[in-house]
Amino acid sequence: MALTREEREEFLTEPHVAALAVDAGAGRAPLAVPIWYQYAPGGDVWILTGLDSRKNRLISEAGRFTLMVDRLEPTVRYVSVEGPVVDTRAARIEDLREVAARYLPADKAEAYVEFSWKNHGEMVVITMRPERWVGTDLGS
Numbered sequence: 001m002a003l004t005r006e007e008r009e010e011f012l013t014e015p016h017v018a019a020l021a022v023d024a025g026a027g028r029a030p031l032a033v034p035i036w037y038q039y040a041p042g043g044d045v046w047i048l049t050g051l052d053s054r055k056n057r058l059i060s061e062a063g064r065f066t067l068m069v070d071r072l073e074p075t076v077r078y079v080s081v082e083g084p085v086v087d088t089r090a091a092r093i094e095d096l097r098e099v100a101a102r103y104l105p106a107d108k109a110e111a112y113v114e115f116s117w118k119n120h121g122e123m124v125v126i127t128m129r130p131e132r133w134v135g136t137d138l139g140s
Helices: 005-013 056-061 093-103 106-117
Strands: 018-022 031-035 037-039 045-050 062-073 077-090 123-128 132-136
Touching: 005 037, 005 077, 005 093, 005 132, 031 056, 031 106, 037 093, 045 056, 056 062, 056 077, 056 123, 062 123, 093 106, 093 123
Parallel strands: none
Antiparallel strands: 018 031, 018 062, 037 045, 045 123, 062 077, 077 123, 077 132
């Protein structure tokens, strides 16, 4: 059964690891990789990635990307959201803290942030405005 707008947005607020997909150019399949993201209902979606990463380069070239999140229990449900990039900026340590707190236990988040900030190089926040949604619950 198709999800309502409210159901799709609420599902996207949950801390699922997303599959990010972006055009990889002529003769290549889209790049599809797991990624953490942040979202609040009615707002934009943002991700963190390395400044020099292939993801950042391809997203910059394409100007848009897709995120797909799913779960298997209590029912099979997924939401896919696609849209244009509306902002790219240098990441702040507060951005990394926010997304780490979303995905990691409280007792592990700060250690991850400190390690990542010191060892993963410069990062950027890429913000996407949701334009097209697909959402289904196969168990309803």
